[in-house]
Amino acid sequence: MTGVLGWDIGGVNTKVAHVADARVVAARAAPYELQRDPAALAPLLGHLARDVGAGPAVAHGVTMTAELSQLFRSKREGVAFVLDAIAVAFPDASVRVWGVDARWRTPAQARREPLAVAAANWAATAHVVGRICADCLLVDVGSTTTDVIPIRGGAPVARGRTDVERLREGELVYTGALRTPVEAIAPSVPVGGRPTGVSAEGFALAGDVHVWRGELAPVDYSVPTPDGRPATKEFAGERLARVVCADREMLDETDIGVIADALWDAQVTRIGAALERVRAWQPTLTRAFVTGLGEFLAAAAARRSGLQVTHLSDSFGAAARHAPAAAVALLFPS
Numbered sequence: 026m027t028g029v030l031g032w033d034i035g036g037v038n039t040k041v042a043h044v045a046d047a048r049v050v051a052a053r054a055a056p057y058e059l060q061r062d063p064a065a066l067a068p069l070l071g072h073l074a075r076d077v078g079a080g081p082a083v084a085h086g087v088t089m090t091a092e093l094s095q096l097f098r099s100k101r102e103g104v105a106f107v108l109d110a111i112a113v114a115f116p117d118a119s120v121r122v123w124g125v126d127a128r129w130r131t132p133a134q135a136r137r138e139p140l141a142v143a144a145a146n147w148a149a150t151a152h153v154v155g156r157i158c159a160d161c162l163l164v165d166v167g168s169t170t171t172d173v174i175p176i177r178g179g180a181p182v183a184r185g186r187t188d189v190e191r192l193r194e195g196e197l198v199y200t201g202a203l204r205t206p207v208e209a210i211a212p213s214v215p216v217g218g219r220p221t222g223v224s225a226e227g228f229a230l231a232g233d234v235h236v237w238r239g240e241l242a243p244v245d246y247s248v249p250t251p252d253g254r255p256a257t258k259e260f261a262g263e264r265l266a267r268v269v270c271a272d273r274e275m276l277d278e279t280d281i282g283v284i285a286d287a288l289w290d291a292q293v294t295r296i297g298a299a300l301e302r303v304r305a306w307q308p309t310l311t312r313a314f315v316t317g318l319g320e321f322l323a324a325a326a327a328r329r330s331g332l333q334v335t336h337l338s339d340s341f342g343a344a345a346r347h348a349p350a351a352a353v354a355l356l357f358p359s
Contacts, residue, residue: 147197166200166319289322
């Protein structure tokens with residue numbers, strides 16, 4: 026099977042989607058911390074390509090966020106590293122790199138303009154969503170961050186392009202469904218009916234909240250747990266108890282549920298605040314397309330804001346969790 030492979034290469038996750046005849050036929054994600062084993066990127070790319078059934082004639086559309094890894098001293102260095110790995114993995118392939126300006130670049134052009142291709146994955150998803158709904162908001166809650174992107178006339182009209190600009194405009198929010206430390210979600214949680222400060226010791230992650238509540242399965246917890254124990258509800262509860270310097274002999278299931286619910290609410294509130302900030306200058310947008318590992322958070326925040334909610338998974342199926350990878354494959358020039 027030929028077609029296009031779309032890549033979304035991040036610092037802790039690498040995602041691929043195989044598109045043939047304008048249809049996503051397979052998508053995969055692999056947890057992989059670039060900083061821990063940089064040399065493993067090229068072999069991983071080859072393995073994922075084979076896993077989704079791609080042959081040697083397939084073309085490659087690339088987007089990335091890995092350039093932000095602490096492995097690199099600059100984004101220029103990070104972009105070059107990713108492109109080097111692509112060249113090693115697929116030496117004879119046709120490769121194009123997606124830019125935040127919706128232009129495709131050759132690898133050589135991308136090396137010369139690294140900031141044009143750095144962290145451009147949100148723009149790919151937004152352009153594909155724009156084909157489905159010309160005027161809407163895209164809310165993509167991933168493992169680490171949330172994108173809030175206004176779309177007009179089928180194209181994104183975000184005020185920010187770089188990560189710095191998007192953070193400034195509220196279009197990029199550093200809260201996600203898995204990797205966000207609990208102490209970065211809320212400064213306090215209820216214990217025994219009273220607000221209680223949380224410890225800043227890295228005892229639990231957002232993934233523990235959502236595994237406890239049943240919105241993520243243990244298999245979705247694709248990063249190491251803070252205590253090295255399994256990603257089950259039982260151990261998620263133990264980690265959440267540690268957030269207030271307690272343990273499961275001190276806090277029962279109801280207590281842990283109250284803590285988890287408060288943290289869930291804090292994430293939804295923060296995403297909702299970003300939505301309201303964007304809607305302040307795009308007040309006529311009434312529909313939100315939600316996607317990502319944390320689409321349940323996106324949907325809750327959108328509904329609180331009075332938006333109609335459509336799940337991108339209705340169109341993409343399971344590949345919606347890997348939306349940028351699918352998007353760059355679908356957008357690849359014919």
